Amino acid sequence: MIHDLSILNIISFLLIFFIGLPHGSFDGAVASLVGYRNKIQFLQFIFYYIILFLFVILFWFYFPIISLTIFVVMTIVHFGLCDWSNYKINKYKYVVTFTYGMTVIFGIIFFNEDQSLLIFEYLTNDKIYNFQKFLFIPYFLTCIFIALFIYLSFYEKKLRIGIIEIFFLLSIFYFFDPLLSFAIYFCFFHTYKHLKHLIKNIFLELPNKKFVIYTTIFFTIISWFGGMFILSFVIQNFSFYESILKVIFIGLAALTLPHMLLVDIIYRSRFK
Numbered sequence: 001m002i003h004d005l006s007i008l009n010i011i012s013f014l015l016i017f018f019i020g021l022p023h024g025s026f027d028g029a030v031a032s033l034v035g036y037r038n039k040i041q042f043l044q045f046i047f048y049y050i051i052l053f054l055f056v057i058l059f060w061f062y063f064p065i066i067s068l069t070i071f072v073v074m075t076i077v078h079f080g081l082c083d084w085s086n087y088k089i090n091k092y093k094y095v096v097t098f099t100y101g102m103t104v105i106f107g108i109i110f111f112n113e114d115q116s117l118l119i120f121e122y123l124t125n126d127k128i129y130n131f132q133k134f135l136f137i138p139y140f141l142t143c144i145f146i147a148l149f150i151y152l153s154f155y156e157k158k159l160r161i162g163i164i165e166i167f168f169l170l171s172i173f174y175f176f177d178p179l180l181s182f183a184i185y186f187c188f189f190h191t192y193k194h195l196k197h198l199i200k201n202i203f204l205e206l207p208n209k210k211f212v213i214y215t216t217i218f219f220t221i222i223s224w225f226g227g228m229f230i231l232s233f234v235i236q237n238f239s240f241y242e243s244i245l246k247v248i249f250i251g252l253a254a255l256t257l258p259h260m261l262l263v264d265i266i267y268r269s270r271f272k
Contacts, residue, residue, distance in 0.1 A: 008176075011180065012177075012183040013248065015186075016182070016248055017224070017227065019187040020186040020187045021223055021248070023190075023195060024219070024223070024255055025217075026198055026202065027049070027219065028042075028216065029202045029206065029211070032211065033205055033206060049258045052254075052261070053254045056253055056254035056256075056257050057250065060250055060254075064124035065124050065126060067124075068253075071256065074256050074257070075105060075256065076098065076105050077097065077101060077260070078256060078260050079101045079104050079185075080096065080099070080100045080101030080102075081097050081268065082197075083189075083190075085193075085197055086193050086197065087158050087159070088158070089156060089158055095148055095149060096149070096162070099145040099148070099162075099166070100162075102141065103142060103170065106135075107142070107169065108178050108182055108185075109135065110135075110142075110173075111181075112177055112178040113132075113135070119179070119245060123245060123246060123249055146166060149163070149166070150163055169185060169189070172184055194263075198263075231247045234247055
């Protein structure tokens, strides 16, 4: 059980579960912000969210390696767009998005390749031989994007602080294992930037502040208890460590699809 986990594993899982995972709990308020305001519309939003969540879980069950690949790509785009939105620079959107997104994902994998691939194997119940053979391609592309980011920083002052942040993140990935590296970025960089942008618009645009608070608390509690409920079944077939990995990361993948559609497509099209 829990004694099978290292202290760093426990810290990583607690951070992801109690800080990172619930950051999407503001999606109810975001849905209201973009137009799902009356009860019928809000129930429709919840219905669509659940359907997309279940679709990803089902798709992962039948096509785990394809699902993992799609999840990696979606995570790169989602993380990158969140970082880009903090710069308020439209002309370098794709460079900033892919520089940040690829630095986080492939930076973690590069400095912790064996451990990262082992996690991927746990998530897919399969060996990742083909994935490993082609890792030099995203590593190379990540270096190209970082170099381009540095070059553009000579012309755009706002990007210069980003260079410090990128190399600070890489130093974190170098010194810590993949789980803790991901937890630190996910909880203290991505979640902070995401909520900073959202909360400002939510409380400016939505008159019903109690609705925001109640829906956020409700979705947070649902995500915690839902995760623990699913864990109670998964743990019957896998080790405690592997079960937590599956619940957290496959759960994140299932939440990422509706979360991205809502935040990165609908919300960002209305609130730059």
